[in-house]
Amino acid sequence: MDNMARLSSSQCTKVFLQRDFTEGTGVRFQNKFPQELEGKIDRAILERTINTVNSIYLEAESLSGRTYCESCFACMTAYIAYLCMDTHYEKCLKKVARYIEEQNKTVFVQQGLMLVDPAERGLRVFEICILTEQQNR
């Protein structure tokens, strides 16, 4: 209708990748390539990105020796330590945010797509905005 090349993300079409619960309740997003993105992005690229994000979440949720020590230490201090330190999980979420931002910059925005950090959506969905399409549902 008009020649706006890029719409603001409030009006663009959005594609949602839902959570994948097959492995349990840990944070994990479906790796199925959505039809709406056909021809807009290389399957492999998207898949790789989602796999990376999933693996960071997996690392965050795994009961590693590090988290174990962290929790025990916090417990010893009656959880007062949490007031002044970032947990491993928080660090991982920041890592995801950084990774997504970087991927947006280097790959996705050039293709007219934008990923939204799932943490901003309460880890419910992985949102992908198609910046070049008006919402027309």
Add this chain to the structure above:
Amino acid sequence: MMARQTGIFYLTCTLIIVTSGLFFGFDCVYLAQHVTPAIPAIGGALFIFVMATLFRTSFSDPGVIPRASLDEAAELERQMEVPNAGSPGTYRPPPRTKEVVIKGQVVKLKYCFTCKLFRPPRASHCSLCDNCVDRFDHHCPWVGNCVGKRNYRYFYLFILSLSVHCIYIFACVLTNLILRAQQDNFLTAMKESPASVIEAIVCFFSVWSIVGLAGFHSYLVASELTTNEDIKGSFTARRGADSFNPYSKGSIFKNCSQVLCGPVPPSLLDRRGYVVPDSSQAHHVSGPETQKERESNSVNVRHEYYGSTTVTNQKTGNMGTNTAPDLPPPAVVTTADEMLPAGENVKKREMISYQTPDGTINNKLPPLNGTSSPPTCGGRKNHIWDMTLNQLNYMGRSNNHAAIHGTNPGSVYPQPYRHSDYLSGTSVLPAVKGNKSTMSRGCSTDF
């Protein structure tokens, strides 16, 4: 993160603090002199731990799942529409459950009408907090908060340490009384130290329930269940061979360390603050209210807006003063809903019909008598319960916008508004929070 009713929480605090205070003030002095100074030291450490875990439980986010953004809700709505799209006359609500397979176990996910999302496995909607809580255990009035994924650990440690503390005080008080009684008889000992008697009584009556609760939760921790699942018998009711708890890690030890030392996700609430779907309102509305009502978009805030009619009424009150007098009636949003008798949440389908500034009435979802529902103010108040704050905001914004640009709607919204337009408010514009007051304009007839 506390629910409204905090009375019982203060009672809990008072009981613990007063009893411990009496213990430290009277018994400890005597016992430190006559037995060992380690007694007040251990008691002090226990007391600090109890209070720390209590406050952690009460004041941390239990794992609230932030409500779905408008686009997400629309997307789910769209997916659910598909099965009976072909029957406009006989509209039935689409199935509101989804099945997922977790480690081979089929688990039903229910749709939450309030939060507009499919509750993840183990999550449940707390009617008192009005939020979906992940790994929902129960709502504990004694700590004044939900117990869920993020604070179950603290809750468990709280009751565990409290039962130890209780037993410890009781034992010390008895020792005190017996030591005193050795010098004289038991009655004079009780007269000498009346505080000990009070403590003994409080501890004696509370210790049973606390120890019982601690035992029950130890069992739950060991089998990685929640109170909610245990009561419903989710994984034991159907005694089928393939009915097992898919969340269990396999061994008691692993389950315990998962609950007590496992990673806990940070709160997801405030993160949502800076991607507020309705942030773009800042461009359309400016005024004193904008500043005043600039609140975070966390789920809590909405509680007030939903829970109290006074707020909404007050908002209705000041409409009209804001709209310019000569404009055509602004777009009106009416929502028809069908109330289904539901247990924990109000189940409704909302239908939105609205009048665009150029006079046409559009409606969508479901396609029945939408156009006939008159744009009056006398409508139901109830539907507000079902709408997310964002929707309210967005509608308010759109309508407000329509009012401002009443003669020239095409400038921003080229076509008659579609339902999806209302639901498309997401924007990544930074920082500016939504302006709730906008809803008092335009669509005030409903609110």
